[in-house]
Amino acid sequence: MTGKTHITGGIAASLAFAQITDYDPAILLLTGVVGSLLPDICHGGSKMGRTFPLLSKTINMIFGHRTFTHSLLFLFLVNLLLQTFITNDSVIAGLMVGMASHLLLDMVTKNGIKLFFPWKLTVRSPITATTGGHAEYAVFAVLSLLSVYFGYDVFMSYLAGARH
Structure with missing residues (x-):
């Protein structure tokens, strides 16, 4: 999947998660987007790879693409690090939800993940x-609609809570 599809998936997943939890929806949304891009740190051409080129190249040389950073082991280790160093549960939840959405979306590609x-x-x-193909555009469109739907619900819930 392309970066824009991963971002939209992270937005939809974060907003959906916000509906069933008491975490701060704004923090979930922002960190969900970051989390949705994080697993592609192993690919030099990705948004994360271009942002952190030395780290990206090192990870790619050691593990390759769609292996370690696209695994349950990576999710577990990142969560462990976050739990150790981050005190805001909304930040941790958003990053994890975004990362999980990334893995789910890459499982839909022909190459899959390890x-x-x-x-x-x-x-x-x-x-x-196929990444960048017609089916991905359909997935992007559905995720966009889900983002609007969940976003509207989160926004309305926020307004209802603000009035009391």
Whole structure:
């Protein structure tokens, strides 16, 4: 998936998560977007890879693309680090939700991901899409609509709470 689809997926997932939790929706949204881009730190051409080129190149040389940073092990280790150094639960939740949305979206691609790294098993959904293809644009459109739907609900809930 492309960066814009991952960002939109992170927005939709964060806003959906905001509806079922008491975390700060604005923080969930902002950190969800960052989390939705973080797993692609292993790819030099990604938004994260271009932002942190030395780190990206190092990770790619050691692990390759869509392996370690697209795994449950990576999610666990990032969560452990966040729990150790970050005191705001909304920040942690947003980053984790965004990262999870990234992994789910990349499972829909033909190449899939190494979800159970270090095992070499590739995980992909039964229905796949080509990155940048027509099916990805359809996924992007659906995620955009879901973002508006969940965003409207979060906004209305915020307004209702602000009136009391």
